[in-house]
Amino acid sequence: MCRSAIRSVLLFAGLAGSLLPAAIRADDAPESAPLIDLVISRAEASIRIRLTAAANQLPWREHVDRAQSKLSEVLFRQLDGDGNGELSPDEGKNIPNPQTLTIGQQNSDVYVAFNFRVLDENSDGMATADELHHYLAYFAGSPVMVNRVKEQQRPSVGNLFDRLDADGNEKLTRDECRNQTELWKLDADGNGVLTGIEIQPSVPTSGEQEFVAKPIGEKQIPVSLVFEQPGETGPDFICELTLADESGNDEISPNGETGIVTREGFKLTSVSESKPFDVKAAERNPHTLLITIDSHVFEIRMAPSSFRYDVQLQQAVRRQFDSAADPETKSVSRPADLPQPLKNLFPVADRDRDGTVTPDEISLCLDSYLAAHLAAEATRLRISVFPESRDVSAVADRNLDGKISRRETEELVDHLFGPDDVRESIGPGELAGITRIVVQRGPFLTVDAGQMISDLGPSWFYRADRNRDGDLDRGEFLGNAAQFAQIDVDGNGWIDLDEAVAADGQLNVTPANAAEANGNPATDARPSEGSP
């Protein structure tokens, strides 16, 4: 089998083929090229929105290449145990599957043995640093992936319209939307989130369909969305993503802003004078863009996915290492018995190939390889397109989790009617269609895009979010009322992701600062990130 064929087999058979749809791969695009085009069509007309990105003022492609180079350099050093500048088949056997640290795949000898034949491009029996770089760059795939979330992948919210329509007249008034006392009596487990099961009527009436979204109004004309590789056709709009390097790797970041969290944002610029139909664009917030075509809304939002994931993963691996270590030697052996992700890191960490990883070896591995690996993963972008919806549930379910939270119901009136809407009520046929597009950076903690929006932000935020509605209410928050009020900047009663990220950036600088913020001596504060 020729090498390219082997690569193709590996690509489709093993390495997250579903995440890398071949149709949209952009490997051959020039570095400065835009990422991808969104083509929105209605009837016979269409508009083209070109997506471009930059991180810390570097074009995204360049950012990707730097991270990949760094990763291959660090990995090569880790694997080249004898320091001869080449990897033997035995050394190459320890190349980890690039996906294993985030989505739980396991190494196997079969996988690694097969890999080396691909790695050794000139078939001289040894692998050079360049060959490793090519190998990793190839298997990293396109930095942009598109994933269409299927309706059946998502839990059904149920028919919220009927639950809110108290008088049953097929019209939802503002008052009906606001009066949610009866609705929240359905929250049987009292967790502040309504699921489809809770919303559905308890005694179904035979012969009647349930959970059916209200029908599309006659005036609605379907709108479609496709992604295309940027070509010769010029865009009508350019959508620029401003991304921040959260890797903490100062060798990559040109401006030295290591570890500083900056939220990403969008900027939409019109570059074409004539448009086939009326397009309105508005920023809901710095990282959410609304594009309205007639009555259909395309919401494009940026979701941070890997906030301080490097630190959390390092802590987790260190704890696993400490638990598994021999009390006398403080070292770890018998990798087959280790939990993930330590198990997958073991071959890389064991530089001297003696079957044992010492504390120094694990520290080196974490500080160099793991950090570089995560920095490279952070250069991956995933664009998830959620199914078009035209019902109240879709309007309410803003975090796309298939459930309805208290915050979502309280904000429903504003989202359903809009700021300039003078209508007092709205019927099911008058609801606007919504297509939500979420742009997310790696590393991706789950391959399931339907659950991609959970576990975001600092772990004190998302791990305290017991009902997983994406916000912390007062009951979930682990601090006291004063601390809650301090972080809940807008005072709406919920700490959201932005507030959590902002607070974390302010409070989590140093142990001393954190202690001062609490009015306590430094010894009483949390430990530094590196030494839990």
Place this chain on the structure above:
Amino acid sequence: MNRLSPLVIITAFAVLGLTASAMPDDEPVDAKIPNDDPAVAKIPVISPPAVAAATVSQQIDALFEQRWRQDGFHPMPLSDDAAFMRRLSLDLTGIIPEANEARDFLSETDPEKRVRLIDHLLSDPRHAAHLANVWRDVLLPRTVPDPVSLTFERWLKERFQAGVPYDQFVRDILLARGSLEQAPQGLFFTAVEAKPSELASNSSRAFLGMQIRCAECHDHPFDTWKQDDFWGLAAFFARVQAPADVFRPGAIADVMIGEVQNPTTKQTIAPIFPGGGAVELQTSEPRRAILARWMTSDENPWFARAAVNRVWWIMFGRGLVHPVDNMGPHNPPTHPEVLELLTADFIANNHDVKRLVRIIAGSRVYQLASATDGNDDAFSNYTAMIVRSLSSKQIYDCMIRATGRRDPLDSTAVAFANQRREFLAQIDVPIREAAEFQGGIPQTLSMLNGPLVAELTNPISSDLVAALADSPFLTHEQRIDAIFLSAITRYPTPVEREQISQWMDSQGNDADVARFLSDLLWALVNSSDFSLCR
């Protein structure tokens, strides 16, 4: 026939100071309730406007204080706020409060805060869900699997939440018709294959507090029930048709034929009310409808008492008549005057369960501190709150809450459900009395070393520990407070603080905070403060 001893009702009149009057006779009673027996005391019916719940709470306390004085008992002082909150939350919602709920409640200085907490928990949807869970266990055999009983439990919950009067609620069960999709409460019938003997036994136990199953095979050894009495009650259900088991489709319906026989005499037995004579049957009316009307009538001496006794049992772990399902002259109430007072109020207020709970929870006797020496006399005299063990389901739910575990994702929901089932199988006991600790080696080992507890308290997998260790706004002491509040609804005592501090110091300067918090959480969920309701 003299089956029941007179129950004290004079006190109820005296304390309430209200005048009895007849209920409007808007629903004629076809079958005569046997009221000529002087032993069967009628419950006085009190017309609204009812007395405020708080007033009745005070009247209960007055009755208890009178008895304590007479008997020379000295009650414990009121429980502290932390114990009260944990107890009330467990009794009303089946689960411990969240850490911040506890923090806020403990910091409040409003003298009315306990009353407000009672109202708050009564309006919590979990209160109805908890009652539904309790009544599910009362109404269905343990052999009915949870997935089968979910719609039934949901039906119960909706009734409690809507405040459906208890008598109506019972009638809805006894008169269920149609498929289980149309009438989920019909599971009461299908769960026992609609066997008349099972339905007689279950309905008398659940709704009248009578344990007459013994009389199915022979005359009752302690009570006055005869075998014919049992089968006379069973005869009311002889003409109910239902699917043979819960997995088969079909509908519950009344049919025109069906009789029961006394298995000893082989004679066909006509319907007989418990404690009464034969019933005048009308061909046009299903037998069970006659029974339901008689059973839930205000003039039925057992129905409202049994309901009150069961709610008392939920709140105290033992009934005023104890065991709760064994009412009768052979087993008199410890405090008949209290039972009668509450029963009268229950009837006068349209069988309002929520009001009944509010009255009991608002009483001083409910809010007393528990005894630490396990003195049985103190419990039966209510001079101290009875220390109760949590049910296996409560332990599971409380552990999930105490350890901050997040709701499952859709992808993990099945695994969570399996884990729950396995854990419950390990720690469940066949017959549970709340006031008796029945945990043995399997239960203890499951808590100490079981996979669920290990996962929920592990420094990596425990959501609470991970979140606390990562919180930049918390001091170490605040993290410890949060663990205590989450697990046992109180702050550590000064002694505990000192011990924890010494322990932490012994770990050295490079101690892993998450591991330390993990150890502390594990220790607390394995403490008696966690597994008991005091």
